[in-house]
Amino acid sequence: MDASEEPLPPVVYTMENKPIVTCAGEQNLFTSIYPTLSQQLPREPMEWRRSYGRAPKMIHLESNFVQFKEELLPKEGNKALLTFPFLHIYWTECCDTEVYKATVKDDLTKWQNVLKAHSSVDWLIVVVENDAKKKNKTNILPRTSIVDKIRNDFCNKQSDRCVVLSDPLKDSARTQESWNAFLTKLRTLLLMSFTKNLGKFEDDMRTLREKRTEPGWSFCDYFMVQEELAFVFEMLQQFEDALVQYDELDALFSQYVVNFGAGDGANWLTFFCQPVKSWNGLVLRKPIDMEKRELIQRREATLLDLRSYLFSRQCTLLLFLQRPWEVAQRALELLHSCVQELRLLEVSVPLGALDCWVFLSCLEVLQRIEGCCDRAQIDSNIAHTVGLWSYATEKLKSLGYLCGLVSENGPNSEDLNRTVDLLAGLGAERPETANTAQSPYKKLKEALSSVEAFEKHYLDLSHTTIEMYTSIGRIRSARFIGKDLAEFYMRKRSPQKAESYLQGALKNYLAEGWALPVTHTRKQLAECQKHLGQVENYLQTSSLLASDHHLSQEERTYFCQEILSFAGWPADSPGTKVVLPMHSFAQLQDLHFDPPNAVVHVGGTLSLEMTVYSQMPVPVHVDQIAVNVHFSIEKNSYRKTAEWLTKHKTPNGIIHFPTEGSPLPASQKSLPALELSEMFERSPSDNSLNTTGIICRNVHMLLRRQESASSLEAPVGVALEDGAHVLRCSSVTLEPGANRVAFRTQAKEPGTYTLRQLCASVGPVWFVLPHIYPIIQYDVYSQEPQLHVEPLADSLLAGIPQKVKFTVTTGHYTVKNGDSLQLSNVEAMLVLCQGENRAVIYSNSREESYTSVFRIQSSDKVTSIGLPATPAYHVIEFELEVLSLPLAPASSGESDTLGTPEIPRRQKDRQKREPCMVTTDHKVSIDCPWSIYSTVIALTFNVPFRTTHSLLSAGTRKYVQVCVQNLSELDFQLAKSNLVDTRGSADLQLTPLNVPSPQHIHSKQSVFFIWELKWMQEPPPALHCQFSVGFSPASEERLSISLKPYIYEFQVESFFTLYNVKAEVLPPAGAEYCRTGSLCSLEVSITRLTDLLEVDKDEALTGSDEYFCTKLMYEVVDNSSNWAVCGKSCGVISMPVSAQATHRVHMEVMPLFAGYLPLPDVRLFKYLPHHSAHSSQLDADSWIENDSLSVDKHPDDQLDCSSVRSRGSVHSATSGEHKGLPMPRLQALPTGQVFNSSIGTQVLVIPSQDDHVLEVSVT
Amino acid sequence: MAVCVAVIAKENYPLYIRSTPMENELKFHYMVHTSLDVVDEKISAMGKALVDQRELYLGLLYPTEDYKVYGYVTNSKVKFVMVVDSSNTALRDNEIRSMFRKLHNSYTDVMCNPFYNPGDRIQSRAFDNMVTSMMIQVC
Secondary structure, eight states: OOOOOOOOOSSSOOOSOOOEEEEEEOHHHHHHHHHHHHHHTTTSOEEEOOSTTOOOEEEOOOOEEEEOOGGGSOOTTOOOOTTOEEEEEEEEOOOOHHHIIIIIHHHHHHHHHHHHHTTOOOEEEEEEEOHHHHHHOTTOOOHHHHHHHHHHHTOSSOGGGEEEEESTTSOSHHHHHHHHHHHHHHHHHHHHHHHHHHHHHHHHHHHHHHGGGSTTOOHHHHHHHHHHHHHHHHHTTOHHHHHHHHHHHHHHHHHHHHHHHTTOOOGGGGGGGSOOOOOOOOOOSSSSOHHHHHHHHTTOOOHHHHHHHHHHHHHHHHHHTTOHHHHHHHHHHHHHHHHHHHHHTTOOOOTTHHHHHHHHHHHHHHHHHHHHSOHHHHHHTHHHHHHHHHHHHHHHHHHHHHTTOSSTTOOOHHHHHHHHHHHHHHOSOOGGGTTOTTOHHHHHHHHTTOHHHHHHHHHHHHHHHHHHHHHTTOHHHHHHHHHHHHHHHHHTTOHHHHHHHHHHHHHHHHHHTOHHHHHHHHHHHHHHHHHHTOHHHHHHHHHHHHTOTTSOHHHHHHHHHHHHHHHHSOOSSTTOOEEEESTTTEEEEEEEEESTTOEEETTOEEEEEEEEEEOOSSOEEEEEEEEEEEEEOOSOHHHHSHHHHHHTSOTTOEEEOOOOOOSSOHHHHTOOOOOEEEEEEEOTTTOOEEEEEEEETTHHHHSSOHHHHTTTSSOOOOOOOOOSEEEEEEEEEEOSEEEEEEEEEEOOSOEEEEEEEEEEEETTEEEEEOOOSSOEEEEEEOOOOEEEEEESSSSEETTSEEEEEEEEEOTTOOBOTTOEEEEEOBTTEEEEOOSOEEEEEEETTSOOEEEEEEOEEEOSSEEEEEOOOBOSSEEEEEEEEEEEOOOOOOOOSSOOTTOOOOOOTTOOHHHHSSOOOEEEEEEEEEEOTTOSSEEEEEEEEEEOEEEEEEEEEETTEEEEEEEEEEOSSSOEEEEEEEEEESSOOTTEEEEEOSOOSOEEEOTTOEEEEEEEEEESSSOOSEEEEEEEEEEEESSOSOOSSOOOOEEEEEEEESOSOOEEEEEEEEOOTTOSSEETTSOEEEEEEEEEOSSOOGGGOSTTEEEOSSOEEEEEEEEEEOTTSOEEEESOOEEEEEEESSTTOEEEEEEEEEEOSOEEEEOOEEEEEEEEOOSSSSOHHHHHHHHHHHTTOOOOSSGGGGGOOOSOOOTTOOOTTHHHHTTTOOOOEEEEOOGGGEEETTTTOEEEEEOOTTGGGOOOOOO | OEEEEEEEOTTSOEEEEEESSGGGHHHHHHHHHHHHHHHHHHHHHHTTSOSTTOOSEEEEEEEOSSEEEEEEEOTTOOEEEEEEETTOTTOOHHHHHHHHHHHHHHHHHHHHOTTOOTTSOOOOHHHHHHHHHHBOOOO
């Protein structure tokens, strides 16, 4: 009757157990239905609602249908769940009441009674109906009656306990429907049974758990009960729930162990405290390790057995749940906690047994996981498994050390005994792994069998672990394993293999600044390098260790002695050097120059004192400390000047070096502070700012790669520079701590010396600081003797004594007594020498100074300045007074009345507003004792005054006005002003109208002087005047020398008045005043005042011997628009050249405004004929014709102007030009020749009554 | 209580590391240094999570046979690592968390000191005392 087992799914291992359902009644019927039933039942999931608030689950039900037997029913107190029948089904096909009554009912009753006897309420009666049978027997009752009967008889109030299955073997809709109803019913009832029975079981289980404090309670018993529940869940494929059961057991046990540790021991726990006798590791290949389960059941399991079994079950369930990585994680926890628990429970464990157990377990877990995952999955989950690998490696290592497999000589007898004991504890290999070549058991056994095998396995494991760590980026962990490996290699006397691991680890620790690991690894590395015979590296590492403060004084001294003893050996071959970096040996702290500016002249002495902080624990005698100096000839000669160098150095000459070797990692300390400075870029043409910004001066330090920065350990090829220039200090003993080392050098060649390297040599060992940073330089300069002459003030003023500073830079020349400067005298410039002269002499560095007296001798041509004796590289400074004789600007012969002095070219626009001073340059040639060539020095003096002159007239009386303007910043006193005619004509008199007393002229102010011109006879056509005025600075009381007066020469021409112009405006006839808008008459009379004079002789003059005539043009112009000139405003008149000849012109003007109006201007021009060969007559005519004017030779006719013409219009001569005809020319009469007697006259104009209707037509 | 407490800078160099007993100092240095691997891993895994939801406590970094190493990372990526004896089963996650919080508070105090240069080793006595209070007293 038992149904055959379904084939197992290939991957997931399924429990062979299924919930049991018993079948009673007609067995043949059931057999026929069974295949469909067992196929259909698990097809659809059913929701399982759970008690205790657990989440409902969809569950696929399967069942194991067995024939009903009374023995299957559990007896009272039997807690087994696996064998518990969850449902009892009675199958019947009966459709005949008779048959029912005869047999079926009895059978049913019997079945029911058995069930009742076992208080089982989970039953179901299935009535199968068959149409075929029905048709055969037509006399049967309606089918319901049988079902009804059954329901009546058995299903007391539980009508759902009886179901009908119609035609189960047919393929019809009705059949399908009936099947569905039946299956649903069956599933529901099964679940109900589960809920009820499991709930009851759980209650019982809890009750049992609550009794755990009672004496006699056994964990093992409880374990079996709860595991039963787990089994059932597993059977129902509820692996999650099953796992929970095991986890609860796990937690309960752990808690007991913890409580035991706290002194709260449970009796039953003592079972687990038996000494460990077997350590054969976890077994995960079987779903249930029945062997261990039985041990637990028999209460004979040890702690390791229990843990192993528990974990194997958890592992199985986790693998069902597809969570292999959790297995790995839990395994690691389990192994750790087992070790802890054994310790806590004070279980006696043979030495190494746990290591074996852990090693085997690790490998077992790993192999189990590998067995159910593919390669890619494993590779992507290394992070989960690598812990186990690492743990296994660690354990194998400790086993190796324990069993003497790592020592050089192999295991001794004691080690061998221990190995045998350990192997004995492993027992025999389990059958399930016996055929596996790589089983953990075989591996361990082999590894412990021989030194070589151990090495192979250990290296295998280590390398795998390192590789795994590296692949997931756990570099630090990989390094740590690598260090173990290095230790192993050192034990095996193969330091060459160890070195790379140590170096790698060291690099990592250094990069991250872990001081203690660095020290420890270095110590290992030192040993390794010593074995390898890497002298240089060993010495370097030793020096680092000797300076390491994390080591004890003894250790440091030891490493220091290692270096010193090496240095003490006679060198194999002379000249071999071991170059080591300096920083571990000693550090440069500061450096002090003397002189502080680090600038010395050739031949000078420079001393340099540096503080070297020795890191060594003991005093070290150093043969020599040398500073390599790089010499470069400075291209920029300006830099060499002492002044510049003095300015551009640190004031105190002390340079501090940044402390290095701080414990912070390389990445931290190698970042120096930003050295920023501002940057301006100016346009080369006009010095305006183009760009500005900040630049970082130490970019190269900041941007270099970090790796290279941290390569302190790398055997850097410290290049030893061979410089010709070396500062040396021999035989120095460096005490621990700060030492002062002094160097002295005599400056030889001029240039810049840069300190490059610092070397300290101890025998063949050289400690080298490859680069001294910050850059330290000192400069040696050589200087040519030089003479500078410069004014003391901003500018020199001519005419008064001015101070000039002489600076003699002696340079390499030594000034002897008797050396002198020979100044060739310039006429216009005097060197004033009076009293005693003092020169200040100081050294180039300006440190010392003293004064010395010197003499000046003057002769006609040469002024000799005797220099005081001065050593080389000193500066002599003295001042001299010079006087430049004032020179008036050469006044031009023209009657340039403004007399503007020429403005020097270099003056820019902005200076134009202010008149600038006239300058005079004096070139002085000086012969210096150190040179055969003369030095020419140009001194520029400014003339402090500007002078202008003007001619003033009053009728025929003439005045000359001179204006002196002080342009300088100084105030002056003017005295003894004088104006003379240089021609000295006797009949000319210049009468001063000035105050005779001295006058102050303040800065930027002017003083005016006036002379009246008087003459007896005919005045000269031109007057040559010389103005002179004495001046002295107003501030100074007295001057040692008399100063020359200031002279200004000028010329006045044509100053005699020839014509008098008189204009008059008359109101219209009958009117008293002029009115706006009404025409007034303008009367102009031009009067010749003299007879023919020299000045008249020009082109305009015409006429015979007796009668001369000149042509003049007049023009009436009113520039202020007060007047409208009606008719012609201009005209040409012929003027007889004779005294009192008068010409009158009448014209009409109209005032445009009311008030006192100035008269319109009347201008006179000379009317010159053109230069052509034609007669002036023709020209005049043609011009007149062109102008369409009727011009008569009679001047009177000219005035007939009939029409009102544009006022103020210029004569229309321009129109003639278009015809290309020769034109007459106009020449203004010099101002002195015309006197306008009516200038300044005003006429009262009263407004017209109705000026609002004023109309002026202007054509 | 803790057997080793370490404060590690963002750049992974130790700002403060103290362990007890002293003879195992080197071992703890190695242990803390190695644990940084896991810290880095956890931080980079966490980097994807939203910043405000980030949990500073990193939990158990890795257990060894004898010790448990716990980690904590501040928002400025300063790491706190605490090593606890495995046999000390009384210490639960919550206690570890509160210890870290205490450590963080004390570290914040150190940072608030205007004379403390961020990135320098921590030499504050107050911090030291607090760490001492968290460590096993060596008898």
